[in-house]
Amino acid sequence: xxxxxxxxxxxxxxxxxxxxxxxxxxxxxxxxxxxxxxxxxxxxxxxxxxxxxxxxxxxxxxxxxxxxxxxxxxxxxxxxxxxxxxxxxxxxxxxxxxxxxxxxxxxxxxxxxxxxxxxxxxxxxxxxxxxxxxxxxxxxxxxxxxxxxxxxxxxxxxxxxxxxxxxxxxxxxxxxxxxxxxxxxxxxxxxxxxxxxxxxxxxxxxxxxxxxxxxxxxxxxxxxxxxxxxxxxxxxxxxxxxxxxxxxxxxxxxxxxxxxxxxxxxxxxxxxxxxxxxxxxxxxxxxxxxxxxxxxxxxxxxxxxxxxxxxxxxxxxxxxxxxxxxxxxxxxxxxxxxxxxxxxxxxxxxxxxxxxxxxxxxxxxxxxxxxxxxxxxxxxxxxxxxxxxxxxxxxxxxxxxxxxxxxxxxxxxxxxxxxxxxxxxxxxxxxxxxxxxxxxxxxxxxxxxxxxxxxxxxxxxxxxxxxxxxxxxxxxxxxxxxxxxxxxxxxxxxxxxxxxxxxxxxxxxxxxxxxxxxxxxxxxxxxxxxxxxxxxxxxxxxxxxxxxxxxxxxxxxxxxxxxxxxxxxxxxxxxxxxxxxxxxxxxxxxxxxxxxxxxxxxxxxxxxxxxxxxxxxxxxxxxxxxxxxxxxxxxxxxxxxxxxxxxxxxxxxxxxxxxxxxxxxxxxxxxxxxxxxxxxxxxxxxxxxxxxxxxxxxxxxxxxxxxxxxxxxxxxxxxxxxxxxxxxxxxxxxxxxxxxxxxxxxxxxxxxxxxxxxxxxxxxxxxxxxxxxxxxxxxxxxxxxxxxxxxxxxxxxxxxxxxxxxxxxxxxxxxxxxxxxxxxxxxxxxxxxxxxxxxxxxxxxxxxxxxxxxxxxxxxxxxxxxxxxxxxxxxxxxxxxxxxxxxxxxxxxxxxxxxxxxxxxxxxxxxxxxxxxxxxxxxxxxxxxxxxxxxxxxxxxxxxxxxxxxxxxxxx
Numbered sequence: 001x002x003x004x005x006x007x008x009x010x011x012x013x014x015x016x017x018x019x020x021x022x023x024x025x026x027x028x029x030x031x032x033x034x035x036x037x038x039x040x041x042x043x044x045x046x047x048x049x050x051x052x053x054x055x056x057x058x059x060x061x062x063x064x065x066x067x068x069x070x071x072x073x074x075x076x077x078x079x080x081x082x083x084x085x086x087x088x089x090x091x092x093x094x095x096x097x098x099x100x101x102x103x104x105x106x107x108x109x110x111x112x113x114x115x116x117x118x119x120x121x122x123x124x125x126x127x128x129x130x131x132x133x134x135x136x137x138x139x140x141x142x143x144x145x146x147x148x149x150x151x152x153x154x155x156x157x158x159x160x161x162x163x164x165x166x167x168x169x170x171x172x173x174x175x176x177x178x179x180x181x182x183x184x185x186x187x188x189x190x191x192x193x194x195x196x197x198x199x200x201x202x203x204x205x206x207x208x209x210x211x212x213x214x215x216x217x218x219x220x221x222x223x224x225x226x227x228x229x230x231x232x233x234x235x236x237x238x239x240x241x242x243x244x245x246x247x248x249x250x251x252x253x254x255x256x257x258x259x260x261x262x263x264x265x266x267x268x269x270x271x272x273x274x275x276x277x278x279x280x281x282x283x284x285x286x287x288x289x290x291x292x293x294x295x296x297x298x299x300x301x302x303x304x305x306x307x308x309x310x311x312x313x314x315x316x317x318x319x320x321x322x323x324x325x326x327x328x329x330x331x332x333x334x335x336x337x338x339x340x341x342x343x344x345x346x347x348x349x350x351x352x353x354x355x356x357x358x359x360x361x362x363x364x365x366x367x368x369x370x371x372x373x374x375x376x377x378x379x380x381x382x383x384x385x386x387x388x389x390x391x392x393x394x395x396x397x398x399x400x401x402x403x404x405x406x407x408x409x410x411x412x413x414x415x416x417x418x419x420x421x422x423x424x425x426x427x428x429x430x431x432x433x434x435x436x437x438x439x440x441x442x443x444x445x446x447x448x449x450x451x452x453x454x455x456x457x458x459x460x461x462x463x464x465x466x467x468x469x470x471x472x473x474x475x476x477x478x479x480x481x482x483x484x485x486x487x488x489x490x491x492x493x494x495x496x497x498x499x500x501x502x503x504x505x506x507x508x509x510x511x512x513x514x515x516x517x518x519x520x521x522x523x524x525x526x527x528x529x530x531x532x533x534x535x536x537x538x539x540x541x542x543x544x545x546x547x548x549x550x551x552x553x554x555x556x557x558x559x560x561x562x563x564x565x566x567x568x569x570x571x572x573x574x575x576x577x578x579x580x581x582x583x584x585x586x587x588x589x590x591x592x593x594x595x596x597x598x599x600x601x602x603x604x605x606x607x608x609x610x611x612x613x614x615x616x617x618x619x620x621x622x623x624x625x626x627x628x629x630x631x632x633x634x635x636x637x638x639x640x641x642x643x644x645x646x647x648x649x650x651x652x653x654x655x656x657x658x659x660x661x662x663x664x665x666x667x668x669x670x671x672x673x674x675x676x677x678x679x680x681x682x683x684x685x686x687x688x689x690x691x692x693x694x695x696x697x698x699x700x701x702x703x704x705x706x707x708x709x710x711x712x713x714x715x716x717x718x719x720x721x722x723x724x725x726x727x728x729x730x731x732x733x734x735x736x737x738x739x740x741x742x743x744x745x746x747x748x749x750x751x752x753x754x755x756x757x758x759x760x761x762x763x764x765x766x767x768x769x770x771x772x773x774x775x776x777x778x779x780x781x782x783x784x785x786x787x788x789x790x791x792x793x794x795x796x797x798x799x800x801x802x803x804x805x806x807x808x809x810x811x812x813x814x815x816x817x818x819x820x821x822x823x824x825x826x827x828x829x830x831x832x833x834x835x836x837x838x839x840x841x842x843x844x845x846x847x848x849x850x851x852x853x854x855x856x857x858x859x860x861x862x863x864x865x866x867x868x869x870x871x872x873x874x875x876x877x878x879x880x881x882x883x884x885x886x887x888x889x890x891x892x893x894x895x896x897x898x899x900x901x902x903x904x905x906x907x908x909x910x911x912x913x914x915x916x917x918x919x920x921x922x923x924x925x926x927x928x929x930x931x932x933x934x935x936x937x938x939x940x941x942x943x944x945x946x947x948x949x950x951x952x953x954x955x956x
Contacts, residue, residue, distance in 0.1 A: 049113045057107035058116040062086070063096030069188040070099075071124035071152065072181065073117065073137060075106040078130045078172055080572035085178035088577075089202045099195055100124075101185065112140040121145065121152045125188050129156035130177055133168055155184055173598075175577040178206055209577060216638050219592030219631060221624075223519060224257045225555035226616040229444040230404035230464030232358075235378060236319050237262075239288050240386045246272060248290040248300075251326045251403075252319065254553060255290070258441075259620045263287075269299030276310045286313045286389040293341065294324035297334035301344060308349030308394040315388045315395045316345075321403040329406050338400055339368035346370070351393035354384050357400035367400075379471070382837075404464040419465035422480045422819070424812060427455040427728045428802045429476035429794065433918030433926070434622035436472030443554055445469055446614050447626060450728040451741065452789075453914075454622070459613075460485050460815070461658035470824050473839055473922050475799050478847070480812065483819020487657040490699050496706045496713055500672065503705075506581075508540065508677040511571040512563040513579045517596045518586035518663060519613065520548060520557045526690065527663035528559035533686035534678045535563045545573035547595065554616075556590035563677060575599040582675050584666050586648065588612050588631040600638040605675045607666055608632065611649040644673060644708075651703060654718040661693075661700035668704025680705070727808055735777055735784070742788040748801075749792050750861060761787055761888060764895065773900040778907050783891055786913040790887050793880040794919070796871045801858035804851055821847035826920065839921050876920065879927060887913060890934075894941060902944035909937040 052058060062083060074082045082103055086096065096102065104120045106112065109131070121127045127145075129138035138156035145151040153160040157168050165180050166172065182203035189196050227233045237255045239245045247253045247265040255262045266274055272289035279287070291300045296318055307314050320338050324330045336344070342353050355375040357363040364375045376384060378401065388395040410416035425436075432454045437445050444463040448455040456476075458469070470477050506512075514531065518524035525546050535542040541564030548557050560574045572579075578601025585591030585608040600606070610628040617624050632643060646669045648662035655661075664687075670676045671683060687697045707714045732738050739762055746755040766780040792798070802808070803823065812821065826840040834841050863869045871877055894906050915930045916923065 045111050048108075048111055049115065052108050052113040053115050058113055059105055059107075060102055060120060061105040062103035063093060064100060064102035066120065066122055067102035067124045068100035069125055070101050070181070070185045071121050071127045072101065072103045072130060073106060073120070073127055073141070074103065074130040075109050075137070076132070077572070077574070078132055078177075079103070079105050080570060081172050081174045081177045081576070082130050082181075083570070084174035084572045084576065085176075085181055088174055088178040088206055089182055090198055095195065099185065099189055099199075106137060109136050110140065112137055112144065114144040117141055117144065118148070124152045126153040126155060126160065126184060128181065128184050129154070130166065130172070130180070131156070132172055135168065159184070171574075173574070173576040174572055174579075175206060175210060179203070179210075182206075206577075213577065213598055213638075216597065216634070218594050218597050219589060219634060221589045221615060221617070221626075221631070222593070223554075223556035223587065223589045224616050225254055225520070225553035226257070226443055227251065227254060227441065228404045228464065228553060229442050229459075229462050230407070230466030230468075232319055232321055232378075232399060232401035232403070234441040234466075235381060235468060236317060236399040236401075237290060238382065240382055240389065243286065243288060243385070243389060244284060245288040245290065246275065248292060249295050250290075250292040250319075250324075251553070252290040252292065257616065262290075265290075268295055269302060271295065271300055271303045272307050272312075272314055272316060273303050275314055276307055276312050279310075279312045279314075286315070288385065288389070289314055289316050291316050291318045292324075293318060293320045293322075293336070294330075294332050296341060297332050297336055301348065304345055304350065304394065304396065305348040308351075311393055313389075313392060313394075315385065315391075315397060316350075317385075317397045317399060318345075320398055320400045321406070323403055323406050325403040325405065329403070329409065337367055338363060338398055339370075342369055342373055342396075342398060345396045346373075349394060350396045352388060352391055353396045353398065354388065355398045355400060356381050356384060358402075359400075363400050404466065408464055418484075420482055421465060421467065422460065422483055422485065422816060423458050423463070423465070423467065423469060424478050424480065424815065425456050425458055426476045426478060426803060426808050427457065428805065428808065429799055430455040430474065431476075431794070431917045431919065431923075432456065432622070433474070433922050434619070435474060435918055435922045436469040436477070437619040437622070439471040440466065440468035441619055442466065442469055443614070443616075445619075447618065448728070449731060451730060451732050451738065452728060455728060461653070461660070470842070473826065473842070473918070473920050475803070475823070475825050475919065477824045478803075478812070479822045479824065479844070480816050480819040481822055483816035485657065486815060486817050488655065490696060491655050491703065491717055493699065493702055493706055493714075493717065496710070496717075497702045500705055500709055503672045503680065504674045505671075505677045505679065506674060508563060508565055510565065511569065512581050512677055513575045513599070514561045514563070514582040514584070514676070515575050515580045515596050515599050516559040516561070516584045516586065516663065517591040517593075518557055519590060520553065520555050522586065523660050523663045524557045524559055524586060526692075527667055528561050530664070530683065530686045530690055531563075531667060531676070531678065532561055533689060534682040537682045537685055538678060539567065540564055541567040541569045543570075543573035547574075556587070556593060556595075558590070558595050578602065578604070580604045582670060583607070583635075584663070584670060585609065585635070586663050586666055588628055588635075589615060592631050592634050597635070597638055600635070602640045604639055605641055606635060606639055606643045607646055607670050607673075607675065608635065608643050609648040609662060609666065610645050611647065613649075644669070646704070646707065648704070651707060651714065651718065652700065655703060656696055656700065661696060664697055664700040665704035665707070668701040668706075669708040670704075672705035672708040727811055735781060738781070739784050742784065742792075746788065746791060749798060750864060754791070758787060758791055761891065765891060768895040768898050769903070772898045773903050776900075776903060779898075779903060779910060782907050782910040786911060787887060787891070789913050789916075790880070790884040793877075793884065795864065795877055795880070797858055797861040797864055800854040801861065804854040804858055823847055823850050876923070879924075883913070883916065883927065890938070897945040899945065902941060905937075905941040905944045909934075909941045912937060 072082055127141065129135065129141065131137055135157045138154065142154050155165055157166050159165050182199060186199065233252045237252050237260060239260065245260065245262045247255050247262040248271045249265060249268040253265055271291050275287045304316050318341060324332060338355065342355065346353055353373050355363060355369060355373060356378050357375060358378050360375045360377050369375055384397060388397065407416060411418055427448055427450065436456060444459045446457055446459045448457040516524050516528050528544055532542045532544050543562045545560040562571055562573055577598055580599035581603055583596055583600060583604055583606045585606065588608060589612060612626045612628050614626060636643060646666055648665040649659040651665055652659045652662040671678065671680055683701065684698060687701060688694055703714065743755045743759050746758050762780065762784050765783045769776055769779045823845045824842050825845055826842045833839060865872060891910060898906060912930055912934055916926050918926055
């Protein structure tokens, strides 16, 4: 098409006479805009419509070509929802024609071609527009059809009467669409026809299924996205108590899912600009604003300049992490160095600039930092923020630390050295206080469930060796400098695979739906892609719908997959209500959210990994219930079939040294157990075509097959080592076993006489409880647990004994090869206190020098509690002895008045030591908090006991 010619020269003579040059210029611009509009409306849009019509881009894809009752207009993914929604209502092609229903599939939603739409709706009583979110086609159609003499009614987001019909704020699914179709269609089909009865019954059945689903509900836990292990944002987004912060564009926006009380972020480049206007109208004096170096280079520097010009009291925290992290690790466009950024913000008016870095010496020597700018270690971040918030005007902190994911990627590519240090936790020393989680916010700090409560462990597979966890005030940490994690060799299971019977695949005579629910970054999407490729290799149709969102940051990820009998078949790729034939739950928290729970139906087969990794809430709520039992029961409440439990994470850890292949183990188990309609040959070929870690991936797939067929065979050949769990016993169920274990440990802790005191107290409680409420052991269990806890307080002798224990060092040797172990301790009176926190300062000590001294110190336990116990004179040790003795007194005082009605109050009172955890200042804070609760618990027990005594006297 030739563009219309517009000549300024042609009109200029008429304009120039009596006009200024400015008038001429304005008039020319107006004519140019008019010509552009004219060209768009009169030439471009008509030709687009003609192109759409001539190429059949909009076409009737189902039912009547000219529907007489309800015409459904849709496009894209919503078209699949419409077809599946009609299926839910029992409407196939023939039934649709009898009901006067047709479906027009639009290929170009803007500009909407009025010709196919007018022809399709010429005889229809109503056109129903089904489209995701906003009503783009519906509004255009209303404008195009309104002038027609007998135009059809239009519905979509609302009915013709104005009532709400389809949502515009959430994705559509087949069930939602089916309900809307049924509601509108029943207005036009004669009531005395068989089709109406069938349609009404199908609609009621669908409504009942939705009600049943709504009654089940979903998990109280959530798998929210979170900063990666070792991410600099774990520390950089923290703010001092009493301050406020604003999230920014980029990874630090995830702070909005955490407990750091951020204000919502703005669009890119406006970080902090809302505060420029707001600070005049609030009593809040200062604000912290997060900003990434990528955003700074793009447009964020303008926000700093605006804030400085307005004299707003604000501190910008620029994270210099070397790449644009959230969108895939691209290089920063400007190429500005840290020194360049510092000089720019100083030029733009920042009152003060401080650089905080993981390696300040390297930054000072390589980044050309102006001499007047301080370069401090990242541990000084809190004190720097506290200082800058009192500075009048705009200040800047440049936080220098490379993105943890980028570090990991460069290490794998050989572009960065492998970490020289690893960290382990001695679980026998760990008190489960969670101070390491608070210090690091690191998801590699995971819970370890033991007989002595929840401890902590380091997940070596995900650890990026940031070392922030060492700042937790706890002596249980040991770093291995120069050590390398041991990786098991690939298990040889060929002889077991050769004996496997061929799996009996289920028929694939209709679309087969599979849903994988897991954690981002653990191979869920890769496993789904392998299954999809295998289906393609078998000449099946296949569709995959991955819902990842922020899953690359440890959030929930769902992969919906449809396998069709023929390549030309179609159905919604996203599984809807009760659509799943197979649910593979590699993470139970993700699997108990709305997306997968809704897809479970009568035919759904379920494979689940019972291991539950901690979520972000674990850092804020250390005692959160992460047990698999309640999550599995929630799934079972929806499922008609039992759940096949496959400990895929444990198998992957034992076989390969890391859990990333767990999803392929689950795929192998699904195939071998006859839950997946694909051949093993096609799946193995798909793994080879994937090309990444082929040997290990094939072994993982085969391992899953063998495990599904013969669990004991796998257990016999895999490494039985369970790491940290070897050091502390797993939870026991037998009460006598629990009591004997603790008594024996008290003997090792002190002596047999000390253990005898424990046994005597527990037996007295057991007799009193049995007399008060025969069959009850709850109070005995509480006293057995918490009397031991207070008696076995971890003083210097006990910590030395546990840190020098040979079993612990054997576990370290099993996990690592080579290296020099280091203790991280804060001996009293030696190194002073940290300025920002006021806590005793921790220092590194070589284990080869400290272990002989620790073995010697451990033998000093016989001095514990005597006049020669030098450590016993400290305030902390006196408090621990006082707590122990007071607990004995409280328990003894309860026994005479114990009766059935006050058991609950007695258990609550006897359990108060549960909150007393940690070391030094962490324990001091816990003791102060608990001691404020004890009087209330005592009063509650006393009141309950008196009520019983009073009622007894009245009866007498």
